[in-house]
Amino acid sequence: MENQLNLGVNGSSHSLPILPGETLADLLRNRLHLTGTKIACEESECGACTVLVDGEPVLSCMYPAQRAAGKSVLSIEGLAGQTPSPTLPLEKGKGVCLLLVELFGHSRI
Numbered sequence: 001m002e003n004q005l006n007l008g009v010n011g012s013s014h015s016l017p018i019l020p021g022e023t024l025a026d027l028l029r030n031r032l033h034l035t036g037t038k039i040a041c042e043e044s045e046c047g048a049c050t051v052l053v054d055g056e057p058v059l060s061c062m063y064p065a066q067r068a069a070g071k072s073v074l075s076i077e078g079l080a081g082q083t084p085s086p087t088l089p090l091e092k093g094k095g096v097c098l099l100l101v102e103l104f105g106h107s108r109i
């Protein structure tokens with residue numbers, strides 16, 4: 001249906017009514033109840049809303065939900081049960097966002 005948004009989120013298929021102007025962050029949080037995706041600055045500054053769309057990081061607070069049609073989205077909830085990399089050199093108190101580390105790998109931080 002043309003007024004439906006079909007996408008995959010964390011390995012599950014969803015078909016949802018399109019809401020004009022909705023961001024991917026709002027769709028994830030408000031309609032799929034995946035509140036692990038945080039909304040902080042809403043200005044593409046902080047990265048708290050980062051998710052992967054077809055394997056590429058996007059700032060979901062600025063990413064139109066409709067743009068995710070037919071794509072695969074991975075949020076922090078999709079990482080549940082996965083074992084963090086044993087080579088991850090995290091130091092206590094560094095303030096490193098574990099999601100970013102898992103999504104991008106420690107070599108890119």
Ligand code: FES
Binds near residue numbers: 039040043044049060
């Ligand atoms: S909430 Fe800060 S970049 Fe999206």
